[in-house]
Amino acid sequence: MxxxxxxxxxxxxxxxxxxxxxxxxxxxxxxxxxxxxxxxxxxxxxxxxxxxxxxxxxxxxxxxxxxxxxxxxxxxxxxxxxxxxxxxxxxxxxxxxxxxxxxxxxxxxxxxxxxxxxxxxxxxxxxxxxxxxxxxxxxxxxxxxxxxxxxxxxxxxxxxxxxxxxxxxxxxxxxxxxxDTRVPEREVARQRVGVGAEEEMILVLSGGGGGGFAQAPLGVGARAYPSARWITIGAVQRDWHATEPANIEHRGWVDNAADHIAAADLVIASTGNTTCQQILAAARPWLAVPEWRYFDEQHRKADALGAAGVATIRPHLPSSAQDWTGAITEARANHAPARQRAMIExxxxxxxxxxxxxxxxxxxxxxxxxxxxxxxxxxxx
Missing domain, CATH: 3.40.50.2000 (Glycogen Phosphorylase B;)
Incomplete structure (x- = not known):
C-alpha cells in the first residue's frame, strides 16, 4: 500500500x-x-x-x-x-x-x-x-x-x-x-485585450490577496503620461479626491491577466507570488510596488527582486508627476528580460x-x- x-x-x-x-x-x-x-x-x-x-x-x-x-x-x-x-x-x-x-x-x-x-x-x-x-x-x-x-x-x-x-x-x-507561465505573442495578446498595435500600454496589476492600489496616485501617473493608455486589472481602492484623465481604464478582475501582461509595454504591480511569476515569464519592464502583508512578505520579496536585478522597486506608488517620470524611466532603463526569464523553471x-x-x-x-x-x-x- x-x-x-x-x-x-x-x-x-x-x-x-x-x-x-x-x-x-x-x-x-x-x-x-x-x-x-x-x-x-x-x-x-x-x-x-x-x-x-x-x-x-x-x-x-x-x-x-x-x-x-x-x-x-x-x-x-x-x-x-x-x-x-x-x-x-x-x-x-x-x-x-x-x-x-x-x-x-x-x-x-x-x-x-x-x-x-x-x-x-x-x-x-x-x-x-x-x-x-x-x-x-x-x-x-x-x-x-x-x-x-x-x-x-x-x-x-x-x-x-x-x-x-x-x-x-x-x-x-x-x-x-x-x-501558467506560457506567454502569448504580443500582437495576439493585444488583439485579445483590445489594444492597438502601436499604442503605448501601461498595465497596473493588483493580485487577489489584498485591497489593491489606490486610485488617486494612478490618476497622477496617467496624467504624467498622457500619450500612454493606462489599464488597471484587479482591485483598485477608490479615492473621493481622485481626478482621473481619460487615458486610464479600470477593468477589475479579468480571466486573462496573462494576455494583459504580454500586451503591456510596462507593468506596475505588487509582488504577490503569482503576479511575480507571470511578469518574470513575460519579461516586461516592471515597477514593483509591494502591498502590506503579514511579516512584510511583499516588501521582502521586492527586496529580493531588486537584488536579483529583475524589477525596479518603489516602497509605494509615486506621489507626483515628477516621481512617476523618474520611476518609469528607471524601470525602462533597468529592464533585463533575459535575467527575468531565467527566474522561471x-x-x-x-x-x-x-x-x-x-x-x-x-x-x-x-x-x-x-x-x-x-x-x-x-x-x-
Missing part, C-alpha cells in the same frame, strides 16, 4: 491553491492525496486521485467563539491560536484524525505554522512551503526547523540573504510553480513532485539501506 500525502492549503489569495493543483497533477497517479482547506471552490481542476476535505477557517470567526479568553497570552511559537474557538478544534480534529487513520507519508503545509507543528507533534513528517518575509520569529522557525524539507515556489536567486546554507540545502526551489511542478517523492522514499526507507545524501539532491529536469 502506498502511503498518501496530505496537503494543507491556505485559502487567502490564489497562489496556494494553484501551486497545490500543479503538484497534484505532477505527482504519480498511484499516490493518494488529501487536501485540507477552508474552501473547496478555489482550486483549478484536480486529478481523480485527489480528495478535498473542507475544514473551518483557522482565523475567521464562525459565530460560536468565546471572546473572554483574550487575556491569556499567546506563546511566541504560535501566530493565530485564540482560545475558545470550536472551529479551530474541529479543523485540528479532522486533520489529526486523518493522520491516525491514513498513516501518511508526508504532510505538505502551505501555509500555517500551527498546522506544520501539529504534524510534527503527531509524528507525521512535513514539508513547509517557504515564503518571503521577516519570519525569524519562534513560530516560523519551529515550523521550518521541524520540517523534513522546505519548498520554495520561486527561483533560488530570490532567496533572502539571511537564509543559511543549511536551510537552502533542505529547500527545493521551483520558480514558476503553480503558475521549465517544469517546476515536475521538479517539485520528484523532490517530494524522493523525500518520502528517504523518510520511509530503513536506516540501514537509506540512500546517500548525494542521491537526494533536487532533481534537474
Amino acid at each position: 502506498i502511503r498518501p500525502f496530505g496537503y494543507f492549503v491556505h485559502h487567502q489569495g490564489r497562489g496556494h491553491a494553484e501551486r497545490c493543483a500543479a503538484i497534484a497533477h505532477a505527482l504519480p497517479a498511484e499516490r493518494p492525496l488529501t487536501l485540507f482547506c477552508a474552501r473547496d471552490d478555489i482550486f483549478p481542476a484536480l486529478p481523480a486521485h485527489v480528495e478535498i476535505r473542507r475544514i473551518p477557517s483557522l482565523f475567521e470567526p464562525g459565530g460560536d467563539e468565546q471572546g473572554s479568553m483574550d487575556w491569556v497570552p499567546t506563546p511566541q511559537t504560535l501566530h493565530c491560536a485564540p482560545l475558545g474557538w470550536p472551529g479551530i478544534r474541529a479543523a485540528m480534529a479532522t486533520i489529526s484524525g486523518w493522520f491516525h487513520a491514513a498513516d501518511p507519508a508526508l504532510m505538505i503545509c502551505d501555509v500555517s505554522a500551527e498546522i506544520a507543528q501539529l504534524a510534527r507533534i503527531c509524528s507525521v513528517p512535513h514539508v513547509k512551503v517557504l515564503q518571503h518575509g521577516n519570519r525569524t520569529d519562534p513560530g516560523h522557525q519551529s515550523a521550518y526547523d521541524g520540517a523534513a524539507g522546505l519548498l520554495a515556489p520561486f527561483h533560488a536567486d530570490l532567496a533572502q540573504p539571511e537564509w543559511s546554507t543549511a536551510m537552502r540545502a533542505r529547500t527545493c526551489f521551483a520558480g514558476g510553480l503553480g503558475v 521549465d517544469m517546476p511542478a515536475d521538479k517539485a513532485a520528484l523532490w517530494l517523492e524522493a523525500l518520502a522514499d528517504r523518510l520511509w526507507t530503513p536506516a540501514s539501506t537509506a540512500p546517500s545524501a548525494s542521491s537526494l539532491e533536487t532533481p534537474t529536469l
Whole structure:
C-alpha cells in the first residue's frame, strides 16, 4: 500500500491553491492525496486521485467563539491560536484524525505554522512551503526547523540573504510553480485585450490577496503620461479626491491577466507570488510596488527582486508627476528580460513532485539501506 500525502492549503489569495493543483497533477497517479482547506471552490481542476476535505477557517470567526479568553497570552511559537474557538478544534480534529487513520507519508503545509507543528507533534513528517518575509520569529522557525524539507515556489536567486546554507540545502526551489507561465505573442495578446498595435500600454496589476492600489496616485501617473493608455486589472481602492484623465481604464478582475501582461509595454504591480511569476515569464519592464502583508512578505520579496536585478522597486506608488517620470524611466532603463526569464523553471511542478517523492522514499526507507545524501539532491529536469 502506498502511503498518501496530505496537503494543507491556505485559502487567502490564489497562489496556494494553484501551486497545490500543479503538484497534484505532477505527482504519480498511484499516490493518494488529501487536501485540507477552508474552501473547496478555489482550486483549478484536480486529478481523480485527489480528495478535498473542507475544514473551518483557522482565523475567521464562525459565530460560536468565546471572546473572554483574550487575556491569556499567546506563546511566541504560535501566530493565530485564540482560545475558545470550536472551529479551530474541529479543523485540528479532522486533520489529526486523518493522520491516525491514513498513516501518511508526508504532510505538505502551505501555509500555517500551527498546522506544520501539529504534524510534527503527531509524528507525521512535513514539508513547509517557504515564503518571503521577516519570519525569524519562534513560530516560523519551529515550523521550518521541524520540517523534513522546505519548498520554495520561486527561483533560488530570490532567496533572502539571511537564509543559511543549511536551510537552502533542505529547500527545493521551483520558480514558476503553480503558475501558467506560457506567454502569448504580443500582437495576439493585444488583439485579445483590445489594444492597438502601436499604442503605448501601461498595465497596473493588483493580485487577489489584498485591497489593491489606490486610485488617486494612478490618476497622477496617467496624467504624467498622457500619450500612454493606462489599464488597471484587479482591485483598485477608490479615492473621493481622485481626478482621473481619460487615458486610464479600470477593468477589475479579468480571466486573462496573462494576455494583459504580454500586451503591456510596462507593468506596475505588487509582488504577490503569482503576479511575480507571470511578469518574470513575460519579461516586461516592471515597477514593483509591494502591498502590506503579514511579516512584510511583499516588501521582502521586492527586496529580493531588486537584488536579483529583475524589477525596479518603489516602497509605494509615486506621489507626483515628477516621481512617476523618474520611476518609469528607471524601470525602462533597468529592464533585463533575459535575467527575468531565467527566474522561471521549465517544469517546476515536475521538479517539485520528484523532490517530494524522493523525500518520502528517504523518510520511509530503513536506516540501514537509506540512500546517500548525494542521491537526494533536487532533481534537474
